[in-house]
Amino acid sequence: MKHLTRIESGITFGQLVGFENYRLWVDPLVPVLKSGDPLAPRGVLIAGMLGTGKAACVKATAKHLNRAVLRYHPGESKATDIIAELPDGPAVLWIDEPDESCIELLRLLALQPDIQNRVFVMVTTSIPHKLPAPLIHSTWFDRIFHIDLPNLQERAFLWDCLIERFEGDPTRYDNVKLAEVSALFTPGEIEVVVRSVHCAKDNCPGEKDILAAIVRKTPAAASDDEEVASIRYWAQRTAEAI
Structure with a gap:
């Protein structure tokens, strides 16, 4: 039974919006990680609401570092089984929505210097304020970032x-008007709107079609403002803006 899933990392940072602060940290890592320096950064925790671009950040980072992405969904797997499945070459281990079992996984990884030199760990979560404290304060994370709306x-x-x-023409639309109407939308929710209007129309949808689709959709941040506030409060105390 396989515990890790190989993910294609075709996304680049040039295709993403934001991430300037993160790039200031990750860009110098390329030669450092390639050198096998035992003091090189080992991992990063990235938090943010669903749809804010955490997965895209992982894929772009892997592309930037020229490494494969191996995704792990925490569950019943033993930490030793995960470690046994790691490749011999450089890789990004992506732990999505970690739980308490990941504390043991990170502890065991830290005890194996040969793995530290080739595996860069990226942990993503949409509920950082609910994570176990030992996980948040793990020595494995060199930095903790927050992706806001x-x-x-x-x-x-x-x-x-x-x-x-x-395959649309952006110049046919008022992007500022679309941006104003889509306040509180995540990048993922904006993509859902664009995808839906293009699938619904035989020809290229007009600006009114997109505006109508925006109005019909309620962003998660608007329906769960307490959760957004909790994540932002956590981020103010614990993380850096990405």
């Missing part, structure tokens, strides 16, 4: 990129 400028950029991805 995109601002107006970032949403405008996202609309342009996503419309173009679905």
